[in-house]
Amino acid sequence: MREKGSITLFAVFGLFVLMLLGMALLEITNIEFQMSQSMLDRVRAYYMAEAGMEKALAKIKHNPLFLQDLTLNGVVIQGEDPFNGEVDSPCHCSFSRVVLTAKEQDAETITGAFSVTGRCNSAVSNLKAKVKFGPDGLIDIIYWKT
DSSP, X not given: OHHHHHHHHHXXXXXXXXXXXXXXXXXXXXXXXXXXXXHHHHHHHHHHHHHXXXXXHHHHXXXXXXXXXXXXXXXXXXXXXXXXXXXXXXXXXXXXXXXXXEEEEOSSOEEEXXXXXXXXXXXXXXXXXXXXEOGXXXXXXXXXXX
C-alpha cells in the first residue's frame, strides 16, 4: 500500500519538475522575443533616418533654388518633421529634425552637414552625413555615419 502512494508522489514531483522547466522555457522565449523586437525597432529607426536623408537630398536635387538661402553656418532645414516623415505603419515610425548646415562654400560648390533623427517606437537613430552640392544639381556624399 505504501508503494502506491510513493508512485503517486513521484508522478506529482515529476510533473512539477516538468512544469518548472516549461515555465523557464516560456520566460526565455519571452525575453528573446522582446530582444528581437527591440533590435527590429532599432533597425527601423535607422532606416527611417536614412529615408529622411534621402528625401531631403531628393528635394534639394529637384529644387536647386532651395540651396540659395544656405549661407555659411546657416541652417536651411529644421523643425519637427519638415518633410512629412510619418510612415503609414502600425509601429509609429518617423523621421524628424532634418537639419542642413553649410560648412564650406566656394564659387560653384557648397559643402554641408546633414543631421536626421529616425524614430520607431522607443528606438532612436541619429544619422549624420557630409554632403557636397555641385553645379547642375550634382550631389556627392562624402561620408555617412550613425
